[in-house]
Amino acid sequence: xxxxxxxxxxxxxxxxxxxxxxxxxxxxxxxxxxxxxxxxxxxxxxxxxxxxxxxxxxxxxxxxxxxxxxxxxxxxxxxxxxxxxxxxxxxxxxxxxxxxxxxxxxxxxxxxxxxxxxxxxxxxxxxxxxxxxxxxxxxxxxxxxxxxxxxxxxxxxxxxxxxxxxxxxxxxxxxxxxxxxxxxxxxxxxxxxxxxxxxxxxxxxxxxxxxxxxxxxxxxxxxxxxxxxxxxxxxxxxxxxxxxxxxxxxxxxxxxxxx
Numbered sequence: 496x497x498x499x500x501x502x503x504x505x506x507x508x509x510x511x512x513x514x515x516x517x518x519x520x521x522x523x524x525x526x527x528x529x530x531x532x533x534x535x536x537x538x539x540x541x542x543x544x545x546x547x548x549x550x551x552x553x554x555x556x557x558x559x560x561x562x563x564x565x566x567x568x569x570x571x572x573x574x575x576x577x578x579x580x581x582x583x584x585x586x587x588x589x590x591x592x593x594x595x596x597x598x599x600x601x602x603x604x605x606x607x608x609x610x611x612x613x614x615x616x617x618x619x620x621x622x623x624x625x626x627x628x629x630x631x632x633x634x635x636x637x638x639x640x641x642x643x644x645x646x647x648x649x650x651x652x653x654x655x656x657x658x659x660x661x662x663x664x665x666x667x668x669x670x671x672x673x674x675x676x677x678x679x680x681x682x683x684x685x686x687x688x689x690x691x692x693x694x695x696x697x698x699x700x701x702x703x704x705x706x707x708x709x710x711x712x713x714x715x716x717x718x719x720x721x722x723x724x725x726x727x728x729x730x731x732x733x734x735x736x737x738x739x740x741x742x743x744x745x746x747x748x749x750x751x752x753x754x
Contacts, residue, residue: 497524497525497526497527497560497563498525498526498527498528498529498561498562498648498649498681499523499524499525499548499559499560499561499649499681499683500523500524500525500558500559500560500563501521501522501523501524501544501547501548501554501557501558501559502522502557502558502559502560503520503521503522503556503557503558504518504520504521504522504523504547504554504556504557504558504559505518505519505520505521505554505555505556505557505706506518506540506543506547506552506554506555506706507555508555515705516705516706517540517543517705517706517707518540518543518544518547518554518705518706518707518708519706519707519708520557520708521540521544521557521707521708521709522709523544523700523709525681525683526681527562527648527681528679528680528681529681529682529697529698530675530681530682530684530695530696530697530698531682531683531684531696531697531698531699531700532684532685532686532691532692532693532695532696532698532699532700533683533684533685533686533699533700533702534686534687534688534689534692534699534700534701534702534738534742535701535702535703535704535707535742535745536702536703536704536742536745536746537687538704538705539702539703539704539705539707540702540705540706540707541653541685541702541707542653542654542685543707544683544685544707545575545651545652545653545683545685547559547566548561548566548573548649548651548683549566549569549570549573549575549651550566550567550568550569550570550573551569553567561573561649562648570649571597571645571647572647572648572649573647573648573649573650573651574642574643574644574645574647574649574650574651575642575650575651575652575653576635576638576639576642576650576651576652576653576655577638577653577654577655578653578654578655578657578658579658580626580634580635580637580638581638582626582634582637582638583626584625584626584627585625586625587622587623587624587625588613588618588621588622588623588624588625588626588629588633588637589609589613589622589623591626591637591638591641592609592612592613592637592640592641592644593605593609593644594641595641595642595644595645596644596645597645605644608644608646609640609644612640612643612644613640615640615643615674615677615678616636616637616639616640616670616674617636617670618633618636618637618640621633630663631658631659631660631663632659632663632666632667635655635656635659635667636667636670638655639655639671639674643674643678647680648680648681649680649681649682649683650680650681650682650683651682651683652682652683652684652685653685654685654686654687655667655684656668656686656691657686657687664688664691665723668691668694668695669722669723671695672695672719672720672721676719676720684696689735689738689739689742690726690731690735692738693715693717693731693734693735693738694721694725694726694731696715697714697715698712698713698714698715699712699713699715699738700712700713701713701738701741701742701745702745703745704745704746710741710745711738711741713734713737713738715734716730717730717731717734
């Protein structure tokens with residue numbers, strides 16, 4: 496049984512310019528415990544797929560299921576990390592993590608889980624720091640710990656490292672892989688970076704321009720665990736080049752250049 500399944504999903508919404516057809520008859524299945532990346536041109540519907548899988552928005556047609564059960568609203572077994580960490584500036588790192596704790600939660604269990612996550616995301620010693628006292632990478636670690644507080648089976652990540660500098664982004668990718676290996680989560684990861692998608696994932700799904708459809712679903716056969724040396728390997732380069740070519744074909748850029 497798939498951890499996440501979108502069957503014949505379409506999404507249409509009304510904006511200032513009229514009706515927008517964001518997704519059309521999209522099928523996508525993600526198996527439990529796997530790491531899957533979504534790539535595609537800007538505005539193709541990647542973020543909408545995250546919102547559909549999380550239950551933040553309903554599909555216009557088709558079905559979305561988590562663990563075989565229909566999604567009808569936000570799900571406790573789903574953690575979400577967005578491009579911006581969206582931390583509350585008047586709360587400390589520890590307090591921002593605890594924002595995700597439900598009312599009435601058993602205090603001792605939540606405290607134990609929070610301390611474990613602070614260790615996992617390497618924020619020891621920064622628990623009492625406010626967001627403006629933390630680097631961009633540290634802020635994203637706080638957001639990641641918050642998303643993991645309730646130990647969700649599924650983690651949805653919408654370009655969480657896009658605003659970081661290149662070195663910090665690589666470091667966060669390494670830390671995410673390490674954490675994923677320890678936590679046994681199903682991850683759906685949206686990114687514009689082909690190399691990031693290849694480095695992190697078991698599969699990379701390429702989407703077409705809006706309305707989104709799957710144009711390629713490619714397995715990434717690179718051995719795990721992966722490190723920065725993986726990025727310098729010939730197989731890594733071959734996979735990146737293939738996906739780059741596929742994106743060019745999908746967006747029509749290659750035909751324009753040839754014309």
